[in-house]
Amino acid sequence: MMVVLEGKNIEVAKGTLVSDLVHGEHVLAAYMNGHLVDLNAEIPDGAELRFVDFSHKEGKKVYWHSASHVMAMAVKSLFPEAKLAIGPSIDQGFYYDFDTEKPFSQDDLVLIEKKMGEIVQKKMPFQRVVMRKDEAIKLFSQKNESYKVELLQEIEDEHVTLYQNDDFIDLCRGPHVPHTGVIHAFKLLSVAGAYWHGDVEQPMLSRIYGIAFTQKADLNVYLEKLEDARQRDHRKLGSELELFTIFEEAGAGLVYWHPKGAFIKRSIEEYWIEEHIAAGYQLVSTPHIARGHLWHRSGHYDYYRDNMFVVPVDKEEYILKPMNCPGHILIFKSKVRSYKDLPLKFAELGQVYRHELSGTLHGLLRVRGITIDDGHIFCQPQQIEDEIVKVLELTMRMLRKYGFENFKIDLSVRDEHKKDKYLGTDEEWAQAEQGLISALQRTGLEYEKQEGEAVFYGPKIDIKLLDALGREWQATTIQFDFNLPKRFKIEYMDQGGKLKEVVAIHRAIYGSLERFIGCLIEHYKGSFPLWLAPIQIMVLPITDKQAVYAGTVLQECLNMGLRAELNNKSERIGQKIREAEVQKIPYILIVGKKEVENSTVAVRKHGKGDIGAMPLKDFLNVIKEEQGGDN
RNA sequence: GCCUGGAUAGCUCAGUCGGUAGAGCACGUCCUUGGUAAGGACGAGGUCGUGGGUUCAAUUCCCACUCCAGGCUCCA
Numbered sequence: 081m082m083v084v085l086e087g088k089n090i091e092v093a094k095g096t097l098v099s100d101l102v103h104g105e106h107v108l109a110a111y112m113n114g115h116l117v118d119l120n121a122e123i124p125d126g127a128e129l130r131f132v133d134f135s136h137k138e139g140k141k142v143y144w145h146s147a148s149h150v151m152a153m154a155v156k157s158l159f160p161e162a163k164l165a166i167g168p169s170i171d172q173g174f175y176y177d178f179d180t181e182k183p184f185s186q187d188d189l190v191l192i193e194k195k196m197g198e199i200v201q202k203k204m205p206f207q208r209v210v211m212r213k214d215e216a217i218k219l220f221s222q223k224n225e226s227y228k229v230e231l232l233q234e235i236e237d238e239h240v241t242l243y244q245n246d247d248f249i250d251l252c253r254g255p256h257v258p259h260t261g262v263i264h265a266f267k268l269l270s271v272a273g274a275y276w277h278g279d280v281e282q283p284m285l286s287r288i289y290g291i292a293f294t295q296k297a298d299l300n301v302y303l304e305k306l307e308d309a310r311q312r313d314h315r316k317l318g319s320e321l322e323l324f325t326i327f328e329e330a331g332a333g334l335v336y337w338h339p340k341g342a343f344i345k346r347s348i349e350e351y352w353i354e355e356h357i358a359a360g361y362q363l364v365s366t367p368h369i370a371r372g373h374l375w376h377r378s379g380h381y382d383y384y385r386d387n388m389f390v391v392p393v394d395k396e397e398y399i400l401k402p403m404n405c406p407g408h409i410l411i412f413k414s415k416v417r418s419y420k421d422l423p424l425k426f427a428e429l430g431q432v433y434r435h436e437l438s439g440t441l442h443g444l445l446r447v448r449g450i451t452i453d454d455g456h457i458f459c460q461p462q463q464i465e466d467e468i469v470k471v472l473e474l475t476m477r478m479l480r481k482y483g484f485e486n487f488k489i490d491l492s493v494r495d496e497h498k499k500d501k502y503l504g505t506d507e508e509w510a511q512a513e514q515g516l517i518s519a520l521q522r523t524g525l526e527y528e529k530q531e532g533e534a535v536f537y538g539p540k541i542d543i544k545l546l547d548a549l550g551r552e553w554q555a556t557t558i559q560f561d562f563n564l565p566k567r568f569k570i571e572y573m574d575q576g577g578k579l580k581e582v583v584a585i586h587r588a589i590y591g592s593l594e595r596f597i598g599c600l601i602e603h604y605k606g607s608f609p610l611w612l613a614p615i616q617i618m619v620l621p622i623t624d625k626q627a628v629y630a631g632t633v634l635q636e637c638l639n640m641g642l643r644a645e646l647n648n649k650s651e652r653i654g655q656k657i658r659e660a661e662v663q664k665i666p667y668i669l670i671v672g673k674k675e676v677e678n679s680t681v682a683v684r685k686h687g688k689g690d691i692g693a694m695p696l697k698d699f700l701n702v703i704k705e706e707q708g709g710d711n
Numbered sequence: 712g713c714c715u716g717g718a719u720a721g722c723u724c725a726g727u728c729g730g731u732a733g734a735g736c737a738c739g740u741c742c743u744u745g746g747u748a749a750g751g752a753c754g755a756g757g758u759c760g761u762g763g764g765u766u767c768a769a770u771u772c773c774c775a776c777u778c779c780a781g782g783c784u785c786c787a
Binding site: 184270271272273274275278279284285286287289319320326327328329331332379380382383384387434436437438439440441442446535536537563620622623624625650651652653654655656657658659660661662668670672673674682684689690 | 715716744750779782787
């Protein structure tokens with residue numbers, strides 16, 4: 081019979097298995113007529129086949145999923161009483177959830193890993209078993225695997241597949257790698273609690289996360305990357321570089337910026353203000369607190385009450401603002417606006433407060449006191465597209481300033497089948513969604529359309545930026561709002577003298593400044609570019625005899641508007657260099673006897689080391705070009 | 712909010728099977744004046760997260776709370 085393998089016609093005997101066509105171990109599974117199958121699947125006549133290896137996304141999934149089975153085998157042999165829940169592959173590796181009397185500890189992982197090693201050695205085949213559902217239920221009931229039984233009961237098919245290695249059997253759709261020996265390099269990474277079905281009401285299970293690779297070297301690279309990420313942790317760098325502290329005494333999720341961190345924050349804000357004024361925004365400033373009445377009218381009180389800080393004042397409730405929009409709307413509504421005034425764009429670096437659940441707080445990435453770089457665009461329907469294009473262009477220019485080059489853009493639209501879930505008319509949605517699409521097309525940005533991901537009050541564009549390690553960070557969001565214009569009756573007078581409802585667009589480019597700075601810290605690994613570095617230059621005299629010259633070097637730097645400091649402690653130069661390097665200061669100017677005689681400075685650049693001596697003027701010229709940052 | 716594990720000097724951590732504690736780094740003083748990532752000596756520094764309980768005695772055992780970590784959930 082004929083089959084098509086990787087696009088080529090070949091002749092094979094009837095009853096040939098996929099594995100018969102495979103040479104070597106790198107092939108993990110195969111696509112047969114579009115379906116992913118095991119290698120020991122039989123090939124039907126005329127089948128179209130494509131091999132899948134670890135370099136394919138699907139291959140990784142199969143591999144990691146098989147690794148999770150190996151882990152489950154190890155767990156069941158060490159802890160026979162542990163009940164199996166689920167064990168899928170994830171973006172980076174796999175996990176398996178178990179119900180155990182006592183949750184696993186870090187020490188257990190070592191034991192489990194060891195056992196996994198033994199299982200891998202045995203090269204146990206993954207055998208696919210097809211069974212009637214009721215038989216499978218019986219089987220797992222006997223084994224006291226209640227979670228598997230529950231899963232089976234949710235399956236509607238009459239037959240189910242199971243995979244068996246020796247006496248270990250697990251409900252599984254598959255496919256799997258041929259045998260356990262294929263799993264070469266693996267590591268169990270962490271243990272965590274997780275609810276069954278992710279449901280708070282359900283039992284808490286013990287989850288083990290792991291990762292696996294076909295080569296030991298790849299695993300090492302991955303582990304190094306994890307270690308690099310740990311080294312970049314903004315919480316660690318934040319305290320080492322004295323950028324910020326979150327004080328237990330002062331409250332969770334509330335950030336105290338130390339001078340250096342505050343400098344960075346202010347630099348980012350100043351740059352933002354400059355760009356926004358140039359882009360036609362008008363800065364406004366609104367209070368941190370407002371009467372409850374305002375939040376009832378905006379609808380926040382009903383939808384968002386649990387996340388708001390409520391303060392009793394006299395006989396009513398005041399609320400710490402969780403968002404800036406109502407404030408900006410009040411300013412818009414303070415007088416009758418003409419179509420000639422539109423688009424009207426208000427911007428504010430507004431401090432908002434949100435009562436996020438304690439467990440979700442995380443360094444700067446999730447806080448309760450948030451600085452939002454908020455902007456609201458009030459415009460006419462026909463202005464939508466142009467305005468979105470302007471926002472996108474502004475966003476790209478600003479994010480690129482920080483060295484972000486790769487983005488993931490999501491366009492979230494409503495679910496056409498559940499229109500009743502959303503506010504706003506068909507016409508409004510069509511206009512808004514089309515405006516976003518046209519704007520994205522005009523700017524040439526690639527995006528992914530996410531059906532049904534829009535919020536109930538309007539469609540949106542979210543931009544995630546990819547940092548130096550390729551990790552995603554949610555930053556920019558551009559959202560239509562069909563809710564607030566109606567609730568607040570925000571209108572403008574058109575050419576015909578009639579009042580019409582405005583189109584309102586929320587947008588934030590950094591998103592949250594706290595999160596953005598956290599991201600920057602990790603992106604730069606604490607080594608800020610010159611324009612953001614709190615201290616740009618450290619002047620170090622080699623001995624006390626150069627103190628006077630070092631003082632003049634410092635002064636010249638300061639006169640140029642540079643942020644420079646002088647360390648004239650009577651320490652060895654190696655020690656003082658170390659202190660400055662640990663602080664990741666971009667430039668160190670070392671002055672000794674030679675430099676005094678020649679009126680030069682010996683320049684040491686962070687990350688590069690000694691770049692030689694040069695006249696101070698030359699150095700100042702070099703640095704002047706670097707000073708403004710990119711663009 | 713939920714689960715597990717934590718909280719000891721400014722930081723990183725050790726320790727006390729119940730009798731109020733120790734290291735390294737950082738900090739201060741002195742010696743040293745040294746040419747590209749840690750010179751030496753001495754010194755100061757802690758109500759052992761907070762509040763209660765048991766006990767002659769609690770940093771240690773028990774309870775509650777707060778905060779932190781890793782997850783889960785949440786993020787109109």
